[in-house]
Amino acid sequence: MFDDFFMRAILAGIGIALIAGPLGCFVIWRRMAYLGDTMAHSALLGIALSLAFGWSTLISVFMISGLVSLALVMLQRRNGLSTDALLGILSHATLAIGLVSLAFMPNVRVDLLGYLFGDILAVSTTDLAVIWGGVMVVALVLALLWRPLLAGTVNAELAAAEGERPERARLAFMVLMAFVIAIAMKIVGILLITAMLIIPAATARRFATSPEIMALLAALFGAAASTGGLYLSLGFDTPSGPSIVVAALGLFLIALLPLPQLGRGRGQAEAPAAAGATIAELEQ
Numbered sequence: 001m002f003d004d005f006f007m008r009a010i011l012a013g014i015g016i017a018l019i020a021g022p023l024g025c026f027v028i029w030r031r032m033a034y035l036g037d038t039m040a041h042s043a044l045l046g047i048a049l050s051l052a053f054g055w056s057t058l059i060s061v062f063m064i065s066g067l068v069s070l071a072l073v074m075l076q077r078r079n080g081l082s083t084d085a086l087l088g089i090l091s092h093a094t095l096a097i098g099l100v101s102l103a104f105m106p107n108v109r110v111d112l113l114g115y116l117f118g119d120i121l122a123v124s125t126t127d128l129a130v131i132w133g134g135v136m137v138v139a140l141v142l143a144l145l146w147r148p149l150l151a152g153t154v155n156a157e158l159a160a161a162e163g164e165r166p167e168r169a170r171l172a173f174m175v176l177m178a179f180v181i182a183i184a185m186k187i188v189g190i191l192l193i194t195a196m197l198i199i200p201a202a203t204a205r206r207f208a209t210s211p212e213i214m215a216l217l218a219a220l221f222g223a224a225a226s227t228g229g230l231y232l233s234l235g236f237d238t239p240s241g242p243s244i245v246v247a248a249l250g251l252f253l254i255a256l257l258p259l260p261q262l263g264r265g266r267g268q269a270e271a272p273a274a275a276g277a278t279i280a281e282l283e284q
Helices: 005-029 033-053 057-078 083-103 112-117 125-154 156-161 166-188 190-205 211-236 240-255
Strands: none
Touching: 005 033, 005 125, 005 166, 005 190, 005 211, 033 057, 033 083, 033 112, 033 166, 033 190, 057 083, 057 166, 112 190, 125 156, 125 166, 156 166, 166 190, 166 240, 190 211, 190 240, 211 240
């Protein structure tokens, strides 16, 4: 099975989707959609660093994305600018520094399109092991952080008073985001990672009756979009990364169709979460 490049691509896409979905839910609940863009753009600086020093691309991208997360937390504490403004500064600054750094390496040939849009069909067996190993680690950490993250999303002050340590959970969440972006970069590329975080979670919002169910549905919709996008790419000879995002968009548009029996009005404000939160409270 692992000798088939298409099967490896499907397994890699499903692996990324299973963890990107739940993380994307928190991105939506915290209104931090620009965070994914910022950390994805910073990946280009990590690529430049790996080329300059001969480091592993995965480690370099994770390190830079992690440093950007720390910088955001520090700037939020010491600066009067809004989070959106800080994310905009960090996003464009890291992208520009990465491009300028690559310009100083004229002897290094870089496939920017591959990094920007991904090349899931080139996933090797080793890549597959790294992806699924990383997914299991992230899933375990996210399960341990679920309660404080959820409580901090609803009300950070109340969560702190209850001893949940929401600031530490938020920092750990951003580190998890950095790690997922590092391993997902080869799948859908720097420019499309945010779409895979946001679109399946937004689709799941249409049907969810609790935060846990929304996270589960987001993972399933992401896996379906990944598989469907790959078959779309195979059938119509289209780029694989963008095809996955198009499939995710198709599922989102289908979810917008009138389905009164599954709509927002049934049960979403009543189903308790692990931290006593509902989706309506998370989005207030």
